[in-house]
Amino acid sequence: MDDTERIVMTGIGLTAPNGNNLTEFRQALLDCRSGVSHAEIRYMGKQVAGLCDFDEFKYQSKKLRRRGTRAGSISIYCANEAIADAKLDWNGLDKSMVGVYLGITEHGNVETENEIFEMHQNNLDWKLWSPHHNPRTVANSPAGEVTLNLNITGPHYTLGSACAGGNVGIIQGVQQLLLGEVDLALVGGVSESPQTFGIFAAFAAQGALAHHEDPTKASRPLDKNRNGIAISEGGCIYVLERLSDAKKRNARIYTEIVGYAINSDATDFVNPNGERQVECMHKAIKKAGLKVSDIDIVNMHATGTGTGDVNESKAVRDAFKDSDKTFVNFTKGHIGHAMGAAGALELAGNIPSFDDGVVHPGMNITELDPECEIKNLVFNEPKLVGNINYILNNSFGMLGINSAVIVKKYRP
Amino acid sequence: MADVRQIVIDIISDIAPDEDVTNLDDKLSLREQLDLDSMDFLDIVMELRKRHKVEVPQEDYPKLATLESCVSYLSPKFA
Numbered sequence: 001m002d003d004t005e006r007i008v009m010t011g012i013g014l015t016a017p018n019g020n021n022l023t024e025f026r027q028a029l030l031d032c033r034s035g036v037s038h039a040e041i042r043y044m045g046k047q048v049a050g051l052c053d054f055d056e057f058k059y060q061s062k063k064l065r066r067r068g069t070r071a072g073s074i075s076i077y078c079a080n081e082a083i084a085d086a087k088l089d090w091n092g093l094d095k096s097m098v099g100v101y102l103g104i105t106e107h108g109n110v111e112t113e114n115e116i117f118e119m120h121q122n123n124l125d126w127k128l129w130s131p132h133h134n135p136r137t138v139a140n141s142p143a144g145e146v147t148l149n150l151n152i153t154g155p156h157y158t159l160g161s162a163c164a165g166g167n168v169g170i171i172q173g174v175q176q177l178l179l180g181e182v183d184l185a186l187v188g189g190v191s192e193s194p195q196t197f198g199i200f201a202a203f204a205a206q207g208a209l210a211h212h213e214d215p216t217k218a219s220r221p222l223d224k225n226r227n228g229i230a231i232s233e234g235g236c237i238y239v240l241e242r243l244s245d246a247k248k249r250n251a252r253i254y255t256e257i258v259g260y261a262i263n264s265d266a267t268d269f270v271n272p273n274g275e276r277q278v279e280c281m282h283k284a285i286k287k288a289g290l291k292v293s294d295i296d297i298v299n300m301h302a303t304g305t306g307t308g309d310v311n312e313s314k315a316v317r318d319a320f321k322d323s324d325k326t327f328v329n330f331t332k333g334h335i336g337h338a339m340g341a342a343g344a345l346e347l348a349g350n351i352p353s354f355d356d357g358v359v360h361p362g363m364n365i366t367e368l369d370p371e372c373e374i375k376n377l378v379f380n381e382p383k384l385v386g387n388i389n390y391i392l393n394n395s396f397g398m399l400g401i402n403s404a405v406i407v408k409k410y411r412p
Numbered sequence: 413m414a415d416v417r418q419i420v421i422d423i424i425s426d427i428a429p430d431e432d433v434t435n436l437d438d439k440l441s442l443r444e445q446l447d448l449d450s451m452d453f454l455d456i457v458m459e460l461r462k463r464h465k466v467e468v469p470q471e472d473y474p475k476l477a478t479l480e481s482c483v484s485y486l487s488p489k490f491a
Contacts, residue, residue, distance in 0.1 A: 062429035067451070118462075128462055131454045 003244035007174045008410060009351075010251040011086025011239030013078040016345050017050030017232050017335045021081065025345075026352045029334055029360040030382050034216035036230050036336045042117065042197040048210050048218040049194040050232025050336035060149060069136050070192035070233065071107060072145030074341075078237035079146045079186050086239040086251060088184075090150075099182035100143040100156035101172040102237070103165025103189035105339035105397065107158065108137035109196040142190050146237075154182050162397025163301070164262070165189040166236060166343025167405045171260045173240045183245060188344035190235040203229055206270070208305045210336070219336045220364035221302035222309050222372040222379070229303050230336030236344035247412075254351055255407040258390075259288025265400025272308055277315035277402050281392060284404035288390075293323035295406070296388040297359055299346050301396045302330035303337050312396070313372040320375070327376045327385060330362035343395030347405060353388045354409040414464075414490040420482045423459045427452050438479040466490065 012022050017035025019025030028035065039049035056065055056073050059080040065073055079100070083090055115129050122128050135141065143156040155176075161168040166189030173187030193199050203209040208228040212218035219230035246253055261283035265273035285292055298316060302309055320326045331346040338345050353359060362379045393405045421433050424446065431446045442448055453473060460466040466489045468476070475485035 063427070063431075063447070063452075066427070066429070122462060125461070127467075128458060130458065131451060 006243035011082040013081025014236040015054040032363040071142040074235035078235040097183040103169035164397040164403040165340035167395040167403035188237040191339035232336035234338035234341040259406035274311040274315035280402040300330040333363035347393040
């Protein structure tokens with residue numbers, strides 16, 4: 001394949017509840033260090049949540065942080081970190097050929113809730129409704145804040161794709177690079193969800209909000225006693241380029257994106273459909289020109305809900321029944337569910353495996369749910385498996401959106 | 413009697429926390445001395461309403477141009 005048709009990743013910027021760069025994040029995953037804690041949620045009191053502690057003012061003024069949103073702040077941090085990591089000649093770059101494509105689960109709930117709360121605190125005085133509400137809540141807002149911060153004049157938008165957002169952002173960037181619409185893509189996903197009461201209340205109403213007296217043990221996908229989702233914030237933005245461009249500037253290449261798929265369950269608003277998940281994984285593998293036994297690591301979406309984990313476990317068993325060497329892990333035990341950021345963050349956590357040959361474990365399984373048993377499931381302890389060539393990253397979301405991204409160990 | 417000058421400075425400090433507000437010239441326009449844009453002035457109006465129940469109609473926004481004009485315009489509303 002021509003180098004202009006190969007898309008590679010040359011920079012990573014991230015913030016997760018347990019790390020503010022790839023090195024910290026990877027080590028926390030290997031050490032089974034949780035980033036989930038307690039947070040005070042409006043009306044509801046103390047709840048389990050995953051919050052990030054990156055420096056909001058490393059790349060943004062206090063005034064613009066105040067004017068924007070938490071999702072924008074996370075995006076700006078991750079984008080700047082990714083660009084620095086990629087060692088780009090940023091000033092010499094044609095910014096009109098840079099695109100920003102960020103996946104989001106939702107956007108605007110935080111600001112809307114805040115405004116309504118303020119209005120209620122002030123005798124329903126609607127004239128106190130902020131003029132910043134519209135620019136803060138338009139759906140392109142987090143990606144737009146990145147362009148304002150970095151003076152990017154190419155296209156920007158978000159991809160509203162529920163909890164598949166991180167993967168969908170990556171896929172959009174790959175497609176735009178292949179189309180020649182941009183020369184450089186900042187892609188990934190972002191979440192500010194713990195700042196909104198409504199998401200907590202809605203998961204609680206569904207009986208799907210994680211709880212445990214020790215918050216670090218609350219998010220426990222595939223465990224027999226799991227009781228729901230730990231809501232987290234976070235972000236992960238990648239620099240993607242065509243291989244021809246990356247080679248020209250002698251860039252370090254983390255990995256090559258070789259396959260992807262997005263499909264729809266067409267089944268239910270919230271309950272997943274395992275058959276469609278299998279189809280999605282197989283479609284991505286086919287697009288990459290691979291067979292299932294070529295995949296070395298599968299990162300499960302595994303959120304910690306009762307039916308979601310059972311469905312996906314069966315889907316992964318079915319999808320990889322013909323492979324004995326595919327290892328399976330998950331990430332939400334460590335960081336909770338980072339919503340729109342989940343897909344991109346979880347992929348990042350596995351990328352160092354290409355170099356160290358280790359599969360990081362999923363954590364917090366005390367008693368594996370028999371319905372979630374999967375061949376070669378790696379949990380509670382890292383596993384050295386040696387040469388790793390392909391990673392498949394699953395991310396699924398409400399309304400039945402499924403996504404899978406396959407990355408390959410880079411070889412010239 | 414409320415210290416209107418200090419009230420306005422306190423609001424500006426919250427809206428534009430990166431700015432140094434210690435040596436402002438009362439007669440010079442605030443926008444000449446500080447990195448403030450039209451949205452910041454909307455925020456000032458909003459905070460006056462929220463914190464002090466003082467309403468500034470849109471046609472009076474130009475009266476917030478300098479610290480001196482702020483004091484002269486707002487003082488009767490704080491009386």
